[in-house]
Amino acid sequence: MKFFIDTANLEQIKEAEALGVLDGVTTNPSLMAKEGIKGEKAVLQHYVDICNIVDGPVSAEVLGTDFDTIVKEGEALAKLHKNIVVKVPMIKEGIKAIKYFTDKGIKTNCTLVFSAGQALLAAKAGATMVSPFIGRVDDSNWDGVQLIEQIVQVYDNYGFATEILAASIRNPLHIVRCAEAGADIATCPLSSIEGLFKHPLTDIGLAKFLEDAKKMG
């Protein structure tokens, strides 16, 4: 399972990269705005800065909602760095654009996916990755991990190559349950990745080993 970090915060990206288990980065307009990134030039530079920290796929989201604008923005983003993956919303014009990008060899991440039917459309258009938002599904009183299981089954039935990128992860258990379900990638806040370290028996066991080590002279 690949681990991506879901943030536009350069310090957190560096911290996750230093752990040695990071495979890529996802961003979205909300995460970019949270970092105070404003204006086209600054936004594009920020993506380049992220690509210079992590040697793996970096999702950069288009803001347009019509085919021509999505294509224009996506082509400009793809030119920034070889690792850029163009993130496109799950709408009709987005699916048309994903098919266009697929034919041009530009990698895509179909975002804002909340159903297996949407994931099926993304795969048929040739999306490199599909992003089901499991935390937001949970928020709406459905089971986000069940959605991952359903998409895994649909993709396995037909051998689709689209990678399932579990997004809107809120805690370490989400990561583990997505791994059990067979998600290819989990994109997570740093806190959820760090949460995987935690077990009280590890802390108790280490304290005891260190105490006994003192007796070794």
Ligand code: G3P
């Ligand atoms: O990857 C999508 C993610 O950024 C959305 O997360 O917590 O806003 O639902 P959240």
